[in-house]
Amino acid sequence: MNTTSLLKWRYATKQFDPSKIIPSDKLQIIKEAFNLTATSYGLQPIKLLIVRTKEIKEQLKVAAFNQSQLTDASDVLVFCIDTAIDASYVEDYFKLVKEKRSTPDEILKPYQEFLTNHFNTITQDEKLNWATKQAYLAMGNLLTVCAIEQIDACPMEGFSPEKTDEILELKKQNLKSVLLMPIGYRSEDDFMASLQKVRKPLEEMVITK
Ligand SMILES: Cc1cc2nc3c(=O)[nH]c(=O)nc-3n(C[C@H](O)[C@H](O)[C@H](O)COP(=O)(O)O)c2cc1C
Structure with a gap:
Protein backbone atom coordinates (compact mmCIF):
# COMPACT_ATOMS: atom_id res chain seq x y z
CA MET A 1 0.00 0.00 0.00
CA ASN A 2 1.20 3.54 -0.71
CA THR A 3 1.07 6.35 1.87
CA THR A 4 -2.43 7.53 0.97
CA SER A 5 -3.91 4.02 1.01
CA LEU A 6 -2.29 3.33 4.40
CA LEU A 7 -3.83 6.54 5.77
CA LYS A 8 -7.21 5.48 4.34
CA TRP A 9 -6.76 2.02 5.87
CA ARG A 10 -6.39 3.65 9.30
CA TYR A 11 -9.55 4.43 11.21
CA ALA A 12 -10.42 5.11 14.84
CA THR A 13 -10.88 1.45 15.80
CA LYS A 14 -13.92 0.78 17.95
CA GLN A 15 -13.61 -3.00 18.26
CA PHE A 16 -10.26 -4.70 18.71
CA ASP A 17 -9.59 -8.43 18.51
CA PRO A 18 -8.55 -9.24 22.11
CA SER A 19 -6.69 -12.40 21.00
CA LYS A 20 -4.15 -10.46 18.92
CA ILE A 21 -1.10 -9.05 20.71
CA ILE A 22 1.42 -6.60 19.25
CA PRO A 23 4.84 -8.30 18.92
CA SER A 24 7.75 -6.72 20.80
CA ASP A 25 9.63 -5.60 17.65
CA LYS A 26 6.58 -3.58 16.54
CA LEU A 27 6.21 -2.12 20.02
CA GLN A 28 9.86 -1.09 19.83
CA ILE A 29 9.11 0.87 16.61
CA ILE A 30 6.30 2.69 18.43
CA LYS A 31 8.58 3.56 21.37
CA GLU A 32 11.29 4.89 19.03
CA ALA A 33 8.74 6.88 17.02
CA PHE A 34 7.46 8.49 20.23
CA ASN A 35 10.98 9.51 21.20
CA LEU A 36 11.69 10.81 17.68
CA THR A 37 8.66 13.12 17.71
CA ALA A 38 9.59 16.76 17.15
CA THR A 39 8.84 18.96 20.17
CA SER A 40 8.94 22.69 20.84
CA TYR A 41 12.56 23.73 21.68
CA GLY A 42 13.37 19.97 21.67
CA LEU A 43 12.49 19.82 25.37
CA GLN A 44 10.30 16.68 25.15
CA PRO A 45 7.94 17.58 28.03
CA ILE A 46 6.06 14.31 27.50
CA LYS A 47 6.18 10.64 28.55
CA LEU A 48 4.58 7.54 27.11
CA LEU A 49 3.17 4.90 29.41
CA ILE A 50 2.38 1.53 27.83
CA VAL A 51 -0.21 -0.51 29.69
CA ARG A 52 -0.33 -4.24 28.88
CA THR A 53 -1.57 -5.58 32.24
CA LYS A 54 -5.18 -6.78 32.09
CA GLU A 55 -6.09 -5.52 35.58
CA ILE A 56 -4.80 -2.01 34.89
CA LYS A 57 -6.54 -1.91 31.50
CA GLU A 58 -9.80 -2.82 33.27
CA GLN A 59 -9.36 0.09 35.69
CA LEU A 60 -8.55 2.45 32.80
CA LYS A 61 -11.71 1.33 31.01
CA VAL A 62 -13.82 2.53 33.95
CA ALA A 63 -12.00 5.90 33.80
CA ALA A 64 -12.76 6.02 30.05
CA PHE A 65 -16.56 5.71 30.31
CA ASN A 66 -16.37 1.94 29.72
CA GLN A 67 -15.14 2.23 26.12
CA SER A 68 -14.36 -1.39 25.23
CA GLN A 69 -11.18 -0.51 23.30
CA LEU A 70 -9.40 -0.11 26.64
CA THR A 71 -9.65 -3.80 27.50
CA ASP A 72 -9.82 -5.39 24.04
CA ALA A 73 -6.73 -3.68 22.61
CA SER A 74 -3.33 -5.31 22.97
CA ASP A 75 -1.83 -2.23 24.63
CA VAL A 76 -3.03 1.12 25.87
CA LEU A 77 -0.76 4.07 25.21
CA VAL A 78 -1.11 6.82 27.79
CA PHE A 79 0.32 10.14 26.62
CA CYS A 80 1.48 12.15 29.63
CA ILE A 81 2.96 15.59 30.15
CA ASP A 82 5.67 16.63 32.61
CA THR A 83 4.34 18.97 35.28
CA ALA A 84 7.67 20.18 36.73
CA ASP A 125 -1.21 26.61 33.34
CA GLU A 126 0.66 28.04 30.35
CA LYS A 127 3.39 25.42 30.80
CA LEU A 128 0.83 22.60 30.96
CA ASN A 129 -0.97 23.96 27.91
CA TRP A 130 2.32 24.12 25.99
CA ALA A 131 3.27 20.59 27.06
CA THR A 132 -0.20 19.27 26.10
CA LYS A 133 0.30 20.51 22.53
CA GLN A 134 3.46 18.41 22.35
CA ALA A 135 1.50 15.35 23.52
CA TYR A 136 -1.02 15.83 20.70
CA LEU A 137 1.83 16.06 18.23
CA ALA A 138 3.28 12.79 19.55
CA MET A 139 -0.11 11.11 19.25
CA GLY A 140 -0.47 12.32 15.65
CA ASN A 141 2.96 10.96 14.88
CA LEU A 142 2.16 7.56 16.41
CA LEU A 143 -1.19 7.38 14.59
CA THR A 144 0.69 7.63 11.30
CA VAL A 145 3.45 5.24 12.36
CA CYS A 146 0.81 2.72 13.46
CA ALA A 147 -0.84 3.03 10.03
CA ILE A 148 2.50 2.39 8.30
CA GLU A 149 3.02 -0.69 10.51
CA GLN A 150 -0.61 -1.77 10.02
CA ILE A 151 -1.34 -1.57 13.70
CA ASP A 152 -4.82 -0.37 14.57
CA ALA A 153 -5.34 2.49 16.98
CA CYS A 154 -8.04 4.64 18.55
CA PRO A 155 -7.07 8.19 19.55
CA MET A 156 -9.01 9.15 22.69
CA GLU A 157 -9.83 12.27 24.65
CA GLY A 158 -12.94 10.69 26.16
CA PHE A 159 -11.64 9.72 29.60
CA SER A 160 -11.11 11.22 33.03
CA PRO A 161 -7.49 12.37 33.30
CA GLU A 162 -7.88 12.76 37.10
CA LYS A 163 -8.98 9.12 37.56
CA THR A 164 -6.32 7.92 35.13
CA ASP A 165 -3.61 9.82 37.03
CA GLU A 166 -4.76 8.15 40.24
CA ILE A 167 -4.80 4.63 38.75
CA LEU A 168 -1.32 5.03 37.29
CA GLU A 169 0.03 7.02 40.28
CA LEU A 170 1.21 9.75 37.94
CA LYS A 171 1.23 12.68 40.37
CA LYS A 172 4.22 11.37 42.33
CA GLN A 173 6.13 11.05 39.05
CA ASN A 174 5.33 14.71 38.18
CA LEU A 175 3.15 13.57 35.29
CA LYS A 176 -0.41 14.18 34.09
CA SER A 177 -2.28 12.08 31.51
CA VAL A 178 -3.68 13.99 28.53
CA LEU A 179 -4.53 11.39 25.86
CA LEU A 180 -5.13 7.66 25.51
CA MET A 181 -4.54 5.49 22.48
CA PRO A 182 -5.44 1.79 22.61
CA ILE A 183 -3.48 -0.08 19.92
CA GLY A 184 -3.77 -3.61 18.54
CA TYR A 185 -5.61 -5.32 15.72
CA ARG A 186 -9.15 -4.66 14.48
CA SER A 187 -11.86 -7.23 15.11
CA GLU A 188 -13.42 -8.75 11.99
CA ASP A 189 -16.77 -7.67 13.48
CA ASP A 190 -15.94 -3.95 13.56
CA PHE A 191 -18.42 -2.54 11.05
CA MET A 192 -16.69 0.87 11.35
CA ALA A 193 -13.71 -0.52 9.41
CA SER A 194 -15.63 -0.69 6.14
CA LEU A 195 -17.44 2.66 6.41
CA GLN A 196 -16.61 5.48 4.01
CA LYS A 197 -14.34 8.13 5.49
CA VAL A 198 -16.21 11.31 6.34
CA ARG A 199 -14.04 14.17 5.13
CA LYS A 200 -14.76 17.60 3.62
CA PRO A 201 -13.73 18.11 -0.02
CA LEU A 202 -9.98 18.55 -0.38
CA GLU A 203 -10.44 21.90 -2.19
CA GLU A 204 -12.26 23.19 0.89
CA MET A 205 -9.57 22.00 3.29
CA VAL A 206 -6.42 23.03 1.49
CA ILE A 207 -5.98 26.53 0.14
CA THR A 208 -3.21 27.10 -2.37
CA LYS A 209 -2.26 30.63 -3.31
C1 LIG B 1 -8.03 14.05 19.80
C2 LIG B 1 -9.01 12.98 19.46
C3 LIG B 1 -9.84 12.45 20.45
C4 LIG B 1 -10.72 11.40 20.15
N1 LIG B 1 -11.44 10.80 21.17
C5 LIG B 1 -12.14 9.68 20.89
C6 LIG B 1 -12.75 8.92 21.93
O1 LIG B 1 -12.67 9.25 23.12
N2 LIG B 1 -13.43 7.79 21.61
C7 LIG B 1 -13.54 7.35 20.31
O2 LIG B 1 -14.14 6.30 20.08
N3 LIG B 1 -12.96 8.05 19.29
C8 LIG B 1 -12.27 9.18 19.55
N4 LIG B 1 -11.65 9.86 18.53
C9 LIG B 1 -11.77 9.37 17.14
C10 LIG B 1 -12.48 10.35 16.19
O3 LIG B 1 -13.85 10.36 16.42
C11 LIG B 1 -12.12 9.96 14.74
O4 LIG B 1 -10.74 10.04 14.58
C12 LIG B 1 -12.83 10.83 13.72
O5 LIG B 1 -14.20 10.65 13.75
C13 LIG B 1 -12.32 10.56 12.30
O6 LIG B 1 -12.48 9.21 11.97
P1 LIG B 1 -11.28 8.27 11.52
O7 LIG B 1 -10.15 8.49 12.52
O8 LIG B 1 -11.84 6.87 11.64
O9 LIG B 1 -10.88 8.62 10.14
C14 LIG B 1 -10.80 10.92 18.81
C15 LIG B 1 -9.97 11.48 17.82
C16 LIG B 1 -9.08 12.47 18.14
C17 LIG B 1 -8.15 12.99 17.07
Whole structure:
Protein backbone atom coordinates (compact mmCIF):
# COMPACT_ATOMS: atom_id res chain seq x y z
CA MET A 1 0.00 0.00 0.00
CA ASN A 2 1.20 3.54 -0.71
CA THR A 3 1.07 6.35 1.87
CA THR A 4 -2.43 7.53 0.97
CA SER A 5 -3.91 4.02 1.01
CA LEU A 6 -2.29 3.33 4.40
CA LEU A 7 -3.83 6.54 5.77
CA LYS A 8 -7.21 5.48 4.34
CA TRP A 9 -6.76 2.02 5.87
CA ARG A 10 -6.39 3.65 9.30
CA TYR A 11 -9.55 4.43 11.21
CA ALA A 12 -10.42 5.11 14.84
CA THR A 13 -10.88 1.45 15.80
CA LYS A 14 -13.92 0.78 17.95
CA GLN A 15 -13.61 -3.00 18.26
CA PHE A 16 -10.26 -4.70 18.71
CA ASP A 17 -9.59 -8.43 18.51
CA PRO A 18 -8.55 -9.24 22.11
CA SER A 19 -6.69 -12.40 21.00
CA LYS A 20 -4.15 -10.46 18.92
CA ILE A 21 -1.10 -9.05 20.71
CA ILE A 22 1.42 -6.60 19.25
CA PRO A 23 4.84 -8.30 18.92
CA SER A 24 7.75 -6.72 20.80
CA ASP A 25 9.63 -5.60 17.65
CA LYS A 26 6.58 -3.58 16.54
CA LEU A 27 6.21 -2.12 20.02
CA GLN A 28 9.86 -1.09 19.83
CA ILE A 29 9.11 0.87 16.61
CA ILE A 30 6.30 2.69 18.43
CA LYS A 31 8.58 3.56 21.37
CA GLU A 32 11.29 4.89 19.03
CA ALA A 33 8.74 6.88 17.02
CA PHE A 34 7.46 8.49 20.23
CA ASN A 35 10.98 9.51 21.20
CA LEU A 36 11.69 10.81 17.68
CA THR A 37 8.66 13.12 17.71
CA ALA A 38 9.59 16.76 17.15
CA THR A 39 8.84 18.96 20.17
CA SER A 40 8.94 22.69 20.84
CA TYR A 41 12.56 23.73 21.68
CA GLY A 42 13.37 19.97 21.67
CA LEU A 43 12.49 19.82 25.37
CA GLN A 44 10.30 16.68 25.15
CA PRO A 45 7.94 17.58 28.03
CA ILE A 46 6.06 14.31 27.50
CA LYS A 47 6.18 10.64 28.55
CA LEU A 48 4.58 7.54 27.11
CA LEU A 49 3.17 4.90 29.41
CA ILE A 50 2.38 1.53 27.83
CA VAL A 51 -0.21 -0.51 29.69
CA ARG A 52 -0.33 -4.24 28.88
CA THR A 53 -1.57 -5.58 32.24
CA LYS A 54 -5.18 -6.78 32.09
CA GLU A 55 -6.09 -5.52 35.58
CA ILE A 56 -4.80 -2.01 34.89
CA LYS A 57 -6.54 -1.91 31.50
CA GLU A 58 -9.80 -2.82 33.27
CA GLN A 59 -9.36 0.09 35.69
CA LEU A 60 -8.55 2.45 32.80
CA LYS A 61 -11.71 1.33 31.01
CA VAL A 62 -13.82 2.53 33.95
CA ALA A 63 -12.00 5.90 33.80
CA ALA A 64 -12.76 6.02 30.05
CA PHE A 65 -16.56 5.71 30.31
CA ASN A 66 -16.37 1.94 29.72
CA GLN A 67 -15.14 2.23 26.12
CA SER A 68 -14.36 -1.39 25.23
CA GLN A 69 -11.18 -0.51 23.30
CA LEU A 70 -9.40 -0.11 26.64
CA THR A 71 -9.65 -3.80 27.50
CA ASP A 72 -9.82 -5.39 24.04
CA ALA A 73 -6.73 -3.68 22.61
CA SER A 74 -3.33 -5.31 22.97
CA ASP A 75 -1.83 -2.23 24.63
CA VAL A 76 -3.03 1.12 25.87
CA LEU A 77 -0.76 4.07 25.21
CA VAL A 78 -1.11 6.82 27.79
CA PHE A 79 0.32 10.14 26.62
CA CYS A 80 1.48 12.15 29.63
CA ILE A 81 2.96 15.59 30.15
CA ASP A 82 5.67 16.63 32.61
CA THR A 83 4.34 18.97 35.28
CA ALA A 84 7.67 20.18 36.73
CA ILE A 85 9.17 22.32 34.01
CA ASP A 86 11.64 24.65 35.70
CA ALA A 87 15.26 25.83 35.52
CA SER A 88 16.63 22.40 36.43
CA TYR A 89 14.46 20.75 33.74
CA VAL A 90 15.93 23.15 31.16
CA GLU A 91 19.44 22.55 32.56
CA ASP A 92 19.08 18.77 32.10
CA TYR A 93 18.20 19.35 28.45
CA PHE A 94 21.32 21.43 27.86
CA LYS A 95 23.49 18.81 29.60
CA LEU A 96 22.12 16.31 27.09
CA VAL A 97 22.82 18.61 24.13
CA LYS A 98 26.41 19.01 25.38
CA GLU A 99 26.82 15.26 25.84
CA LYS A 100 25.44 14.42 22.39
CA ARG A 101 26.93 17.22 20.33
CA SER A 102 29.85 18.59 22.39
CA THR A 103 28.47 22.08 21.78
CA PRO A 104 30.63 24.71 23.54
CA ASP A 105 29.11 26.44 26.60
CA GLU A 106 29.37 29.92 25.06
CA ILE A 107 27.00 28.82 22.28
CA LEU A 108 24.55 27.05 24.61
CA LYS A 109 24.50 29.62 27.42
CA PRO A 110 22.40 32.40 25.80
CA TYR A 111 19.78 29.88 24.62
CA GLN A 112 19.67 28.22 28.05
CA GLU A 113 19.23 31.63 29.71
CA PHE A 114 16.45 32.51 27.29
CA LEU A 115 14.55 29.27 27.97
CA THR A 116 15.11 29.41 31.75
CA ASN A 117 13.78 32.96 31.79
CA HIS A 118 10.84 31.99 29.57
CA PHE A 119 9.76 29.11 31.82
CA ASN A 120 10.26 31.27 34.93
CA THR A 121 7.99 33.92 33.47
CA ILE A 122 4.99 31.93 32.22
CA THR A 123 2.34 30.45 34.54
CA GLN A 124 2.00 26.76 35.44
CA ASP A 125 -1.21 26.61 33.34
CA GLU A 126 0.66 28.04 30.35
CA LYS A 127 3.39 25.42 30.80
CA LEU A 128 0.83 22.60 30.96
CA ASN A 129 -0.97 23.96 27.91
CA TRP A 130 2.32 24.12 25.99
CA ALA A 131 3.27 20.59 27.06
CA THR A 132 -0.20 19.27 26.10
CA LYS A 133 0.30 20.51 22.53
CA GLN A 134 3.46 18.41 22.35
CA ALA A 135 1.50 15.35 23.52
CA TYR A 136 -1.02 15.83 20.70
CA LEU A 137 1.83 16.06 18.23
CA ALA A 138 3.28 12.79 19.55
CA MET A 139 -0.11 11.11 19.25
CA GLY A 140 -0.47 12.32 15.65
CA ASN A 141 2.96 10.96 14.88
CA LEU A 142 2.16 7.56 16.41
CA LEU A 143 -1.19 7.38 14.59
CA THR A 144 0.69 7.63 11.30
CA VAL A 145 3.45 5.24 12.36
CA CYS A 146 0.81 2.72 13.46
CA ALA A 147 -0.84 3.03 10.03
CA ILE A 148 2.50 2.39 8.30
CA GLU A 149 3.02 -0.69 10.51
CA GLN A 150 -0.61 -1.77 10.02
CA ILE A 151 -1.34 -1.57 13.70
CA ASP A 152 -4.82 -0.37 14.57
CA ALA A 153 -5.34 2.49 16.98
CA CYS A 154 -8.04 4.64 18.55
CA PRO A 155 -7.07 8.19 19.55
CA MET A 156 -9.01 9.15 22.69
CA GLU A 157 -9.83 12.27 24.65
CA GLY A 158 -12.94 10.69 26.16
CA PHE A 159 -11.64 9.72 29.60
CA SER A 160 -11.11 11.22 33.03
CA PRO A 161 -7.49 12.37 33.30
CA GLU A 162 -7.88 12.76 37.10
CA LYS A 163 -8.98 9.12 37.56
CA THR A 164 -6.32 7.92 35.13
CA ASP A 165 -3.61 9.82 37.03
CA GLU A 166 -4.76 8.15 40.24
CA ILE A 167 -4.80 4.63 38.75
CA LEU A 168 -1.32 5.03 37.29
CA GLU A 169 0.03 7.02 40.28
CA LEU A 170 1.21 9.75 37.94
CA LYS A 171 1.23 12.68 40.37
CA LYS A 172 4.22 11.37 42.33
CA GLN A 173 6.13 11.05 39.05
CA ASN A 174 5.33 14.71 38.18
CA LEU A 175 3.15 13.57 35.29
CA LYS A 176 -0.41 14.18 34.09
CA SER A 177 -2.28 12.08 31.51
CA VAL A 178 -3.68 13.99 28.53
CA LEU A 179 -4.53 11.39 25.86
CA LEU A 180 -5.13 7.66 25.51
CA MET A 181 -4.54 5.49 22.48
CA PRO A 182 -5.44 1.79 22.61
CA ILE A 183 -3.48 -0.08 19.92
CA GLY A 184 -3.77 -3.61 18.54
CA TYR A 185 -5.61 -5.32 15.72
CA ARG A 186 -9.15 -4.66 14.48
CA SER A 187 -11.86 -7.23 15.11
CA GLU A 188 -13.42 -8.75 11.99
CA ASP A 189 -16.77 -7.67 13.48
CA ASP A 190 -15.94 -3.95 13.56
CA PHE A 191 -18.42 -2.54 11.05
CA MET A 192 -16.69 0.87 11.35
CA ALA A 193 -13.71 -0.52 9.41
CA SER A 194 -15.63 -0.69 6.14
CA LEU A 195 -17.44 2.66 6.41
CA GLN A 196 -16.61 5.48 4.01
CA LYS A 197 -14.34 8.13 5.49
CA VAL A 198 -16.21 11.31 6.34
CA ARG A 199 -14.04 14.17 5.13
CA LYS A 200 -14.76 17.60 3.62
CA PRO A 201 -13.73 18.11 -0.02
CA LEU A 202 -9.98 18.55 -0.38
CA GLU A 203 -10.44 21.90 -2.19
CA GLU A 204 -12.26 23.19 0.89
CA MET A 205 -9.57 22.00 3.29
CA VAL A 206 -6.42 23.03 1.49
CA ILE A 207 -5.98 26.53 0.14
CA THR A 208 -3.21 27.10 -2.37
CA LYS A 209 -2.26 30.63 -3.31
C1 LIG B 1 -8.03 14.05 19.80
C2 LIG B 1 -9.01 12.98 19.46
C3 LIG B 1 -9.84 12.45 20.45
C4 LIG B 1 -10.72 11.40 20.15
N1 LIG B 1 -11.44 10.80 21.17
C5 LIG B 1 -12.14 9.68 20.89
C6 LIG B 1 -12.75 8.92 21.93
O1 LIG B 1 -12.67 9.25 23.12
N2 LIG B 1 -13.43 7.79 21.61
C7 LIG B 1 -13.54 7.35 20.31
O2 LIG B 1 -14.14 6.30 20.08
N3 LIG B 1 -12.96 8.05 19.29
C8 LIG B 1 -12.27 9.18 19.55
N4 LIG B 1 -11.65 9.86 18.53
C9 LIG B 1 -11.77 9.37 17.14
C10 LIG B 1 -12.48 10.35 16.19
O3 LIG B 1 -13.85 10.36 16.42
C11 LIG B 1 -12.12 9.96 14.74
O4 LIG B 1 -10.74 10.04 14.58
C12 LIG B 1 -12.83 10.83 13.72
O5 LIG B 1 -14.20 10.65 13.75
C13 LIG B 1 -12.32 10.56 12.30
O6 LIG B 1 -12.48 9.21 11.97
P1 LIG B 1 -11.28 8.27 11.52
O7 LIG B 1 -10.15 8.49 12.52
O8 LIG B 1 -11.84 6.87 11.64
O9 LIG B 1 -10.88 8.62 10.14
C14 LIG B 1 -10.80 10.92 18.81
C15 LIG B 1 -9.97 11.48 17.82
C16 LIG B 1 -9.08 12.47 18.14
C17 LIG B 1 -8.15 12.99 17.07
